[in-house]
Each structure stands twice: as C-alpha cells, then as structure tokens.
Amino acid sequence: MAGGDASAPATLFRLLGPVQLEAGAERVTFSGKQGALLTALLLHADRVVSTQRLAEAVWGEPLPSGSASRVRMLVSEVRRACAALGADVIATQRPGYVLRPSPGGLDLACFNSRVALAREAVAEGRSEEALGHFDRALGWWRGAPLAGVTGSFAEAQAEWLDGLRLDALEERQSVLLALGRNTDVVTEVRALAAEAPLRERLHGQLMRALYESGRRGEALEVYRQFRDRLVGELGLEPTNELQRLQRLILRSDAGPRERPGTDRAPRRDELPVLPVPSQLPAAPASFTNRSRELRELDRQPAFGADSVGVAVISGPGGIGKTWLALHWAHTHRDRYPDGQLYANLRGFDDAEEPVPPGTVLRHFLGALGVPPTVIPVEQEAQAALYRSVLAERRLLVVLDNARDSAQVTPLIPGRPGCTVLVTSRNRLVSLHATHSARLLEVGAFSDEEAHHMLSHHLGPETMAADPASVGVLLEHSGGLPLALGVLAARVSAHPGFPLAVLARELRDPATRLDALQTGDLGAGLRAVFASSYAALDARAARLFLLLGTAPGPEIGLPATAALAGLPPAETRALISTLETANLVRQVSPGRYWMHDLVRLYAAEQAEADLPAGTRRQALVRLIEAYMAMACAADRVLYPHRPAIAAPPWQGDDPAFEDATAALAWFETELPCLLVAHHLTPGLGMDAAGWQLAWGMNTFLLRRSFNRERLASWEIALAAADRLDDPHTTAVVHWHTGYAHAAADRIDEAIDHLDRALELFERARDWSRLAQVHHTVGWMWSVRGQPRRGLRHARAALRLQREAGDPIWEANALSAVGWIRLQLGEHEAARDACERALTLFRRHHDRGGEAATLDSLGMLAFRQGEYERALEYYGQCLDLRKITGNAFQSADTLVGLGDAHHALGDDTAARDAWRDALALYESQHRRAEAERVREKVSATRD
DSSP states (O other): OTTSOSSOOSSEEEOSSBEEEEETTEEEEEOHHHHHHHHHHHHTTTSOEEHHHHHHHHHOSSOOTTHHHHHHHHHHHHHHHHHTTTOOOEEEETTEEEEOOOTTOBHHHHHHHHHHHHHHHHHTTOHHHHHHHHHHHHTTOOSSTTBTOOSHHHHHHHHHHHHHHHHHHHHHHHHHHHTTOHHHHHHHHHHHHHHSTTOHHHHHHHHHHHHHTTOHHHHHHHHHHHHHHHHHHHOOOOOHHHHHHHHHHHHSOSSOOOOTTOSSOOOGGGSOOOOOOBOOOOOOTTOOOOHHHHHHHHTSOOTTSSSOEEEEEEOOTTSOHHHHHHHHHHHTGGGOTTOEEEEEOOTTOSSSOOOOHHHHHHHHHHHTTOOGGGSOSSHHHHHHHHHHHHTTOOOEEEEEEEOSHHHHGGGSOSSTTOEEEEEESSOOTHHHHHHOOEEEEOOOOOHHHHHHHHHHHHOHHHHHHOHHHHHHHHHHHTTOHHHHHHHHHHHHHOTTSOHHHHHHHHHSHHHHHHHTOOSSTTOSHHHHHHHHHHTSOHHHHHHHHHHHHOOSSEEEHHHHHHHHTSOHHHHHHHHHHHHHTTSSEEEETTEEEOOHHHHHHHHHHHHHHSOHHHHHHHHHHHHHHHHHHHHHHHHHHOTTSOOOOOOOOSSOOOOOSSHHHHHHHHHHHHHHHHHHHHHTTTTTOHHHHHHHHHHHHHHHHHTTOHHHHHHHHHHHHHHHHHHTOHHHHHHHHHHHHHHHHHTTOHHHHHHHHHHHHHHHHHTTOHHHHHHHHHHHHHHHHHTTOHHHHHHHHHHHHHHHHHHTOHHHHHHHHHHHHHHHHHTTOHHHHHHHHHHHHHHHHHTTOHHHHHHHHHHHHHHHHHTTOHHHHHHHHHHHHHHHHHHTOHHHHHHHHHHHHHHHHHTTOHHHHHHHHHHHHHHHHHTTOHHHHHHHHHHHHHSOO
16 A cells, blocks of 8 residues: 555545545545544544534534434444445444444554554664654655544644644654754755744754754754744743753854764753643632541641652542642642642543553653653653652642543652642542552532532522522532532523522422533533443443432342342442442442432433343342342241241342341331332332232331331232232231221221231131231220220130130230220239230240230239339330330330339439330320320429
8 A cells, every 4th residue: 555554454544634435446535524523433443432522523512403313314424435335334332433443444543553663663773663664654644634624623633633743753853863864854854844833843853953964053043043933923932952952052163073962861961950830720719618628638748758648539520529639739839849730631531531641741741841852652761750850859740530540650759749639530549558648538518518609609699589499409419519510500691590490400300410411511410420431341330220220228239239130249349340430339338329410310321221121120139139138037026927928039048147137127228128119010010019018017017117117008908909819918908907007097997907807707717817806906905995806806816726826826815915904804914914925935926025014014003013013014125125116115114114103213214204205206106205295294303
C-alpha cells in the first residue's frame, strides 16, 4: 500500500485525510454528518461511544430534538455504506455503539504504531532505524485530516490530529540532527515553520541546524523573528530552553565548537529554572458544609514530615468530592510555594477512556519546565524523572476522578514535602497500604446541611415562602450536593416558577430523575450514575441492576445471593465491587444500602437492560428466600406451632441459634419482608402470599404490630381465594379473624373466625378446629364477655384431648384457667393453670409457660398473696424477654408494679409501671398507657 505498510487489511478506514473506507481499489468517502459520526467512532475504536456523545459530535450544542433517533438513523446509513464494501464492523452495545476495525484497519492506529516504534528506536540510539519508522508513519497522511467533515467537533479533532503529525515531524527532525543531516533539516523545517509559525521546537531545530552548518547569524535571526512574533501575537517570551540555546550560540565562536540542543540528556546545570505551575481549576464559589472532612484534610503531613501526604477522597458520583478537594486546595495554596498540579484522570467518563499515567506525567513534566526532548518514552523512566524534579520541592498534586490505584501510583512524588489529593468513586484502599494514604469517605449531607446549601442558593425568602415544597426538594434530593445544585440551577433558570412545580416532579418516582437534570449535556444525576454503571464489569453491572429492583431500604447477603441466583461467596465478591465503587454501602456486617436516587437509576436502567423474565425470576428467588428464612425464624420463636407444607428452597438452609437470633433477624428484615409481601400478587406467587404471612405472624403478634399483621393476612386472604384450596382458606380465615380481633374489629373478626370454624369442621380437622375455638374464646374474654369465651375455651380443651396433642391441651387449659379467673372462680382457675403449667414445662413450651405464670400471678394478687404474685410475675417476665414477647410483657409489668405497690414498695412499683408505659406507648396502646400513667401519677417520688 502506497505511503503505508506493505501488508494491507481487507478494509482500511482513513482519518488522516478525507474520511474514507477502502477495500482494494474501491473506496467510499464520508462527509457531513455521516463523516462526523464515523470520525467519533473511529477515534474511539474498540470502545463504546454513547449515543449522547455521538449526538454531540454530529450536532454540537444545543442538540436537536429526537437526537437519539437521528443518531440511530445515521448509524444505519454508515453501516449500509460500510457493508457495501464488506465491512460489518459497527455493533450496538450499551450505552451506544462500538466500531471494531480489523487489525491494521485504521490509518491512525498504523501511524501511532510506527511512531511508537520510532520513539523506541530513538531511546535506544538506533537513529537510522528510527528515521525509517518515522518515514513510514508519515506516509499514512493524505492531506488535511478529516477533510470534508465540518462542525466544531471535527474541527477540534482535526486540529488535534494535525498536532500529532507535527509532533512526529519535529521528532523526525531531531533524528536528522542526530545523524548530522543539517541541510535536510534546514530545508524541511523552513517549510514546516511557515506552516506552524508558533511551534517553538521547530524553530529551535532550525537554529541548531543552521548553527551546525556554520550559519550562526541566520540561526540568531531565526530566534529574533520568532521572538518578535511570539511577543507580538501572544505577549509571551520564548521558553528558557530556547533562550538558553540562543545564549549558547551567542557565546560560541563562529565555528560549530558545540552542538547545542542535540538529543543527549542535559547536564543538571543545563536544566532550565523550573516554573511554578498553578493548574488548579477555579475554586467552587458556593461551597458549603463539609467542616469534618476539611478538618481531616488539615491533618495532612506538613513539609519536613517523613512521608508524602496522600489523601483519597472517595464517594459516589455527585457527592461533591471534586469541590471538597478544590476548596481545600485553594484554601491551602500558601503551603505549597512551588506550585499546584492538577489532572482530571477521567476514570469514569463514559465518552473518554481513563487518562494513562504516562500522559499525565508528560503533562506535569512539561508544566514543570522539562523540555519535551528530555522526557523519556517509557512510563517508568518518566515517573523517575518526575520524582527527581519534585525532590526537595513543596507542591500540591490534585488527581481528580481516578479509576484505580494503578492510575495514581506513578503520579505520587517520592520525597516528603508534597501532598497528593485524589478523588475517586472507588475507595482505592490499596493506597493506604502502599503509601499510608488517608482514606476519607464523603457521604450525603445531613438534613441540616442540605437545608443550609439550598438556602445558600435560593435565599431565605424563597425558602420561607413555600416550606412544604422546600421539604419535598430536600427529601427527594437525598442529601446529594449535585442533586441540590441541579434543583437550585433549575429554580434560578425560572425564577418566576413556584417551587411547587418542581416539587410535583420530585414526588413522582417516574419523573424524579428528570427533575434532577439540567439542560446541559452530560449534566445531572443520570449522567453521573451512568458513568459509574458503565465502569462496572458485566457481572457486577447485572447485580447492580437487580439490586435496583429489590424491595426494601436494605438487603442482607443471603437475600442478595438469592436475588442474583449465585452462591454467597461469589455474591459477596460482586457486592464488594459495588461497595468499592460507592454504589452501595455496607451499613452493618453483611447488610447493604443503596441511596434512593441510585436505586431509582438502577431500577430505571434494569427495565432498559434486563429482560422482564430475568427481573421476575430474580424477585421470585428473593421472595422464596425471604419466605424460607421467615418460616425458619418462626419455628425457633414458636417451636410448638404446627408447621405448614412450604415448597423447598434451593438456597442454604437458614439457621438461627436461638430465639434472640430469630428476633434480631425479624427486627432487621421486617421492612424488606413487608414490601416483598406486597409484590407477591403481581408475581403470581399466591402460595408465597399466604406462607409469608404465616412466617411473620408470631413476630408481628409478639411485637404488637397489629396494623402490619392485619395487612399481611389481607394479602394472604386474597391469595387463598385464588388458590381455592379449602385447607389453606380455612387457615387464612382463622388468622385473618385473629388479626381483626387484635385490632378491635370484632364484626370482621367474627365473620372470618366463623368461616374458619365451618371449614375445619367440614374437613374434620379437629386440632385446627380447637385452635380456632381457642382464638374465639380469647376474643370474647378480652371483650368483657368471659362466659361466652369460656364455652369456646372448653370446646378447644375437649377437642385437643381427643386429638392427643399435649401442648395444645395445655394451651386450652391455660385459656380455661384465665377465663375462670376473670369469672372469679379462683380454685377452678388455679387447678386449670397448674395442670397447664405442668404440661408446658414437661414439653418445654416457654411461651405457654409464660402465659400461665401470668395468670397465676394475677390469681395470687387477687387473693392477697403479693409475694407469690411477685414470684410468678418475675418468672413470667423473664420468659417473655427470652421469647421476645414485648406485647404481653407490658401487661406483666403492670401486674408486677401492682404487686410491689400492694407491698408498699412504691419505688419498685413506679419502675415497673414506667417500663410498661414505655412499651404501651411504643405499641400505640393508648388506653392501656393512660391507665398506667394514672398509676404513676398517683404515687409520689
């Protein structure tokens, strides 16, 4: 192939001239919008380019309406043109498209490859070989790059590409100088200098070549003309390097005694005086809060300390890491008299690849005054030179938006006195081990801080005018500084609009992320979250999306494993990746939390990127896991409760050491269980719909969560109706009636309990029939109709004896004893309770034992045996604490207080009553709370 390498691929894309695709003798030229789109894809070959980034390349700002669909149309047109020449190379891939040319199929890549070989040869002193590589590299050029493609994007890229060509030409002239071919340099560089009149290196090479050729006066004239042009057009003096070259020529004799500026490494005394870089972007004008984080940063080592001070500021996108770093950096500039270096490493830029350390090193070395000819090719050598230049100097280095530790490590100075601030969405924990980095994790603002920031932007008058809407803005921004900033920007853009308009958008989850966008391309939360999402590997990205669909505010590791359909160890590794990326936070060992707005984005993206079947299967697995774990925990809390036939769960068998562990699990998981339960109808999981209610029932009963218990059995009832199984229907009516009775909804309770009695009698299920009678007896007795309740309690006792179930016989005996106590039949009550207590203790039923002891305590109190009452109540209270029965513990504490009061110990009585009062208030039992409050008030301290 002319002007390139001898071997040619089947198809070749060209950018270094008109934008073309060649296949043998055939070629197609792209211009206009097609050319701009193809250019963007080729400049990011083998990397995904987002649809938005392509739209920006084609149209610039502002984008036309429907830009995404227009991009799809352009892609189709370019694909057809390429396919006509046998090149099917453009693939659709989230969040846009990727072009994968064949090896050697892009002239820019071929050019860069040859330039790299040339630079390697230069570094090893093989000048002739280097010259050949440069010539082959430059042979790929066919005129002005991107010829025929218009627009601001194409103009900027064409300028960049032409800069690559000029760089290669300059380096080629250095090789010619090293070979002593001064005449060739003079001829070629005069033409190049006319093309690029402000390129200093070219003029320096021309001066050297003229001087080496004995043309000292002409060399100095080149300097004079160049300096006049530079001062006249830019107001700048030539660099120290070019001035040093001029001085060397001035001091030398007419003959070429010294060859100044050849590509040898300069001696230390020849290095120019280093400038003082000041590269920090502008300080954030409206920075607020973060006093704790600023104090942490103030603890960075000062000059003269034993190590380089490194701080990693990590946190999710939009949390304000860069603002924090820049605010601190500007505030402490006086600590660093030798300058401040800054680089955006673009670790999470979905339109650009992360910046390699070598690129940053060359940028930093140039800013520090190191001539390009002195900068080595190899990154390791560049890092060594960088550390040498910074030795004994005090500089601040800000490395913004780092992807990982490998991107940062080469940029850390080697001697004390410098400070490095790194911001990253990842935690970069390894930097703590390798460089003793201070790890500073930045979280969302507190409510007070968020209010302060919003007030700073909107002003107190606006805030006071509509506090309700301000509350909505604060609630749904989730304390994210970026979200608050976007809201403030939108309010400022439309000062006449009431805040209520924005509040309405935020209230609706379907429009919440839209409300947190601005009109600027790439701005807003979606763009920030999208870049973090795009940085994940496929397996971690899948878990991220599934977590967005998971119900509840948090999730545990076993539930996450079920959601993902993976073993726990593998799930732990993946969620650790998300934790490192600050997309989830581990709030306690094995429990994970996702910010509401991140969750909303994940759920939104899951709908786009995951098939509906995949999402449904994940939720089914999760709910089956919750059901299995709830039933297992329930068996520990109530081991004598009849089990239900539930389908086997495919995960690890959940294990709970004791009732305390089971209670703790329910306390933690209850919000997730309740939300998951509401999903069962939509997923068609009717069996799980009633079985999950069964699994939660004991805990909800003992914690007096009557509203939640009733709601769960209402879901179960609807599921049972659809299942149309008489046994399931009977069980669900029984517990639904029980829940209504506990909520003091007696008419509804009677309807459900009568239906359960009818179904169990029809099925001749005597044990279950007895349990329903037991429930009905309790309901009437607590409603002040103990005689009516006694009939049902005695029926339960008879049926349980016939069924031969000693535990439930004991329960019936206990119920009979309690009701006879209410009727004043003390001896009969004592007899029934003591027989029940014997059975409960024989069969180790702590819950039943506690209930019977409570009745015996009340009996002793009524008979004036206050010491014995204290003993019974104390034993009962101990058992109820063990079983987690807070609901009935409150009643026992009242009895305990009454007994103490009767014995004249008012201090102990008040302590017990106050404990009871706290429980009643937490259980929203207002009538009981008021009665106990009166007892406390009636006794004096």
